[in-house]
Structure formats: C-alpha cells, structure tokens
Amino acid sequence: MVQNILVANQTNYDQDWAASSLIQILRRGEKAVILPLEYDEGWAVDAMEFQERFASGSDFHYDVERPLRAYGIRDIQWMDFHGALKSESCSDADILCIVGTDPDQCMERIHDLGLEDMLSSFHGLLILLSESAHILEQEYESESGYDRLMMEGLGILSGVHFLMHYDESEEQIRKMIRMLETDGKPLFVLSKKSGVLIADGHIDLLGDAFIAEENDLDELYSLL
Numbered sequence: 001m002v003q004n005i006l007v008a009n010q011t012n013y014d015q016d017w018a019a020s021s022l023i024q025i026l027r028r029g030e031k032a033v034i035l036p037l038e039y040d041e042g043w044a045v046d047a048m049e050f051q052e053r054f055a056s057g058s059d060f061h062y063d064v065e066r067p068l069r070a071y072g073i074r075d076i077q078w079m080d081f082h083g084a085l086k087s088e089s090c091s092d093a094d095i096l097c098i099v100g101t102d103p104d105q106c107m108e109r110i111h112d113l114g115l116e117d118m119l120s121s122f123h124g125l126l127i128l129l130s131e132s133a134h135i136l137e138q139e140y141e142s143e144s145g146y147d148r149l150m151m152e153g154l155g156i157l158s159g160v161h162f163l164m165h166y167d168e169s170e171e172q173i174r175k176m177i178r179m180l181e182t183d184g185k186p187l188f189v190l191s192k193k194s195g196v197l198i199a200d201g202h203i204d205l206l207g208d209a210f211i212a213e214e215n216d217l218d219e220l221y222s223l224l
Contacts, residue, residue, distance in 0.1 A: 003125075004125040005126050005157070006022070006125060006126070006128070007133040007136070007162065007190065007195055008206075009130060009164055010130070011063050011066060012067070014066070015193065022071065025125060025197065026071035027071070028071065028073065030075070031076075031093050031095070032075065032095035032097060033076075034097045035078075035097065035098055037132060064099055068095070096124060097129070099129050099132060100130065101131050106134075107152075107154075110154075136153060136154060136156045137158075137161055138153060138155040138159075140153050140162075157198075161187050170224060173223050177217060177220050180214055180217055184214045189209065193208055194208040195207060
C-alpha cells in the first residue's frame, strides 16, 4: 500500500504554496525515479524521439527535475521504457514521479510494461503530475473521443476523483456538477497552484486545492 502520495497539476510544487508542507516529505539526499508515461505517435513509439524529448538537456527533462532539485534531491534517475526497463530499479527509490497528460495512455503503457503491482506496492512517495493523477482512482472519467466513459484505474485511492486544471470557468463548474451527480464521490479540485498531499493517512490540501462533495451541489448550481 502506498504510504505517501503527492498530486500536483504542474511542476511548481517547489513554490511557497507547497514548500512549507513538502519540506518535511521531500528530504535532501533521497533517491528519485521519474517514469514518463507518454504514449504518442510523435514521441513514445520511437526510441530516438523519446530520447530527444526526455534526455538530459531537454526542456522537459529540466522542468520535471527542477522542483526535486529545489528540495535538495540530486540522485534522480529516469526510466526509459524503450530500454531495459526493470521495476526493480525502483526498489530502493524514495520517490517515484509519474508524468503523463492522458490517463488512458498512462494506463495502456502501465499494462504494456506490467507495472501494476510495482506502482500499487511502492512504499515511498508517489508523485503524480497533471492528468496522470487519475490512474490512482478506482475508476476515472475518460474524455477520449466523443464519449465519456468510466475507465479502470489502479485503485490505489478509492472513493474519490480528481478534477485537474480547475480554472473556475463555467465549463469546469459544469464538469464538477456532472461528476458529483454521477456517483457522488468527493472531488479533489486542483487549480494551477495547488496540490494534494496524502501522508500517513492524513490529507493536506496545498495551495488553492479544495474538496467538493454532493452537499456542495446547490452552491455550484448557483454559480451557473
């Protein structure tokens, strides 16, 4: 069972809105492993393109590592699923950072690589950035194509959903209402400067993050 989880929209979790809480969790000298679960015809299926995007010196590589280094973490390794990917490489890691912009693609890649057990049993800090957070859920709402379908996640967190990249727009409020009306599960709602830290069973809402529940529906209706 994962002990500690950090979910954030972006790589800005080294800023003031998060640092006071995370300084106790992200400790200098720890080992971090980064697993990019991109699955895109333009990048992930071609090993050379993968290396061009994620290799040391790329903007993406720098952006993902930057907050970890800000907390004093220097031992950072990247898992390249085009190479000899071994889940054992995470066995002594303190931090595992998952990066992905589409949960469907993340789950497809996880299944392809057989990483379900490793992710579900990881005992360090599991960091999920952007839409990859949805893989934590028992079921998440997929918006691929024209139909909205409920897809199976890893079930590491049950009874909750995530609403990422919240911007207070009418579209986002309507989405929040629809998700609450669908199954009534509480929503972790995250804007650009927000995150959720679950450590030792305790939930810490960072920055602008908040929880929306069924009893908030009347207030949400009034905002439309």
